[in-house]
Amino acid sequence: MKTVNTLLVGSRKGLLVIEQQAAGRWVVAAHHFAGEPVSQTLADARTGTWYAALRLGHFGVKLHQSGDRGKTWQEITSPALPAKPTSGFWADDATPWNVEMIWSLAAGGADQPARLWAGCMPAALFRSDDGGASWQLCESLWLDERRKQWMGGGNDYPGLHSLWVDPRDTNRITIAVSCGGVWTSPDAGKSWEVIGQGLKAPYVPAELADDPNTQDPHRVSVCATQPDVMWLQHHEGQYRSVDAGRSWTRLPRNAEVGDFGFAVLAHPHDPQRAWFVPAEADAKRYAPDARMCVLRTDDGGASAHVYRKGLPAEAAYDLIYRHGLAGTPDGQTLAIASTTGGLWVSEDSGENWQSVSQNLPPVACLEFVGSLTH
Amino acid sequence: MLRPAARRAPRKLEKPGKPRVFFLPAYSFAVVNVEFAASLQRYKPCPAQMVQAGSLATVLSQAFEAEPGLQHYVLDDQGHIRKHVAVFINGAMHQQRQLMEIAVADNAKVLVIQCLTGG
Numbered sequence: 001m002k003t004v005n006t007l008l009v010g011s012r013k014g015l016l017v018i019e020q021q022a023a024g025r026w027v028v029a030a031h032h033f034a035g036e037p038v039s040q041t042l043a044d045a046r047t048g049t050w051y052a053a054l055r056l057g058h059f060g061v062k063l064h065q066s067g068d069r070g071k072t073w074q075e076i077t078s079p080a081l082p083a084k085p086t087s088g089f090w091a092d093d094a095t096p097w098n099v100e101m102i103w104s105l106a107a108g109g110a111d112q113p114a115r116l117w118a119g120c121m122p123a124a125l126f127r128s129d130d131g132g133a134s135w136q137l138c139e140s141l142w143l144d145e146r147r148k149q150w151m152g153g154g155n156d157y158p159g160l161h162s163l164w165v166d167p168r169d170t171n172r173i174t175i176a177v178s179c180g181g182v183w184t185s186p187d188a189g190k191s192w193e194v195i196g197q198g199l200k201a202p203y204v205p206a207e208l209a210d211d212p213n214t215q216d217p218h219r220v221s222v223c224a225t226q227p228d229v230m231w232l233q234h235h236e237g238q239y240r241s242v243d244a245g246r247s248w249t250r251l252p253r254n255a256e257v258g259d260f261g262f263a264v265l266a267h268p269h270d271p272q273r274a275w276f277v278p279a280e281a282d283a284k285r286y287a288p289d290a291r292m293c294v295l296r297t298d299d300g301g302a303s304a305h306v307y308r309k310g311l312p313a314e315a316a317y318d319l320i321y322r323h324g325l326a327g328t329p330d331g332q333t334l335a336i337a338s339t340t341g342g343l344w345v346s347e348d349s350g351e352n353w354q355s356v357s358q359n360l361p362p363v364a365c366l367e368f369v370g371s372l373t374h
Numbered sequence: 375m376l377r378p379a380a381r382r383a384p385r386k387l388e389k390p391g392k393p394r395v396f397f398l399p400a401y402s403f404a405v406v407n408v409e410f411a412a413s414l415q416r417y418k419p420c421p422a423q424m425v426q427a428g429s430l431a432t433v434l435s436q437a438f439e440a441e442p443g444l445q446h447y448v449l450d451d452q453g454h455i456r457k458h459v460a461v462f463i464n465g466a467m468h469q470q471r472q473l474m475e476i477a478v479a480d481n482a483k484v485l486v487i488q489c490l491t492g493g
Binding site: 056057058059060062075078080081082083084096097098099 | 413414417443446447448450451452453456458459488489
């Protein structure tokens with residue numbers, strides 16, 4: 001039976017491969033790394049290689065690759081931090097120098113077929129130029145003294161959760177850190193600039209509230225074919241940028257469901273459209289009023305519609321976390337998955353949803369194979 | 375790293391409690407037995423080994439030579455014992471994960487297991 005779409009689901013108990021076999025028909029086609037936590041995946045469109053990052057509870061971060069769509073997997077080198085200095089500026093770094101989790105993965109440009117990027121927790125960035133056989137720490141970022149001002153956001157330490165390679169200039173890398181703001185490099189990580197004028201963090205001391213280095217972007221998503229347009233779910237509000245993240249405009253707060261959440265997804269082609277999945281701020285962090293919904297804007301964020309059809313309408317304490325929202329390359333089919341194992345899909349751009357399962361393990365990440373943004 | 379050749383079968387015990395005698399090659403070095411729990415062997419093949427005595431770091435380092443990928447399962451990026459891995463030396467758990475320079479004496483038995491805390 002022909003597969004229409006393939007969805008990779010990174011969960012607490014392994015990697016699930018879910019296939020859409022027909023309109024409205026989604027099946028669990030495979031289960032890899034059974035019992036192991038998968039923190040991130042990457043289906044590299046350049047080579048067809050799949051990558052799965054594991055976060056083993058006892059034995060740490062591991063990275064695997066498959067050249068046959070998951071039939072077989074080989075462990076490859078995983079990024080690791082160097083020895084922590086015992087003197088000097090970094091000797092008292094409160095952040096441990098151990099990679100706890102791979103939180104973001106990105107492929108280099110089509111002109112860099114062996115290049116991969118990995119963003120981690122703590123918030124280090126690694127680059128590979130040999131398809132993952134080896135990794136180099138981006139020292140210019142890790143040793144930037146401003147990193148000492150970063151804080152953990154929902155985790156003990158800062159984490160690098162969003163990672164974007166500009167297809168127009170594949171040396172241009174943009175990342176986002178909770179809580180460490182949005183950063184961009186023009187030269188493949190040799191130098192960095194913290195950006196994000198307009199982002200605001202009212203929960204920190206007033207003198208830091210506008211500091212780009214203090215911000216807590218929960219997630220950033222980029223319009224793949226118009227990459228100057230970016231969308232950001234912040235700890236305090238939702239934002240849009242039209243200048244590749246240099247400046248941001250806060251979107252109006254939705255009167256019905258608010259503007260808190262973790263996940264955001266840019267339409268890959270339409271710079272006016274994006275989706276957010278609201279959660280009730282700040283302490284509760286589950287669906288507002290325990291009624292799940294998805295927010296979609298079609299006018300660049302000036303307004304947004306709340307979509308609920310097919311989603312649980314009561315007693316729904318699900319949270320769609322940062323990487324729990326994904327879309328297909330045409331922007332028509334979406335998936336959301338929760339930290340409590342619910343998975344829903346929409347085949348009409350988020351207007352109607354159907355449940356695929358309510359019994360999955362907690363889900364960390366989703367990715368449609370062939371997705372233009374990740 | 376020196377590993378002994380295949381050992382002869384041990385003598386039968388004449389009386390209960392009498393120590394077994396293992397015949398080593400003519401040369402003799404202080405050796406330590408290093409074993410890894412089945413939970414680790416699930417990921418990497420790592421049979422029990424006899425390695426030279428020394429610091430805990432060098433004892434483990436020798437054991438990792440047989441399976442280099444094993445090191446990152448047992449030690450973190452800083453070369454310390456992972457938080458949810460336990461190392462026992464002669465039945466006593468080594469508590470100070472960052473203290474890798476303690477001496478592991480001749481004939482010691484080192485056992486590396488996963489902790490229940492990481493489950």
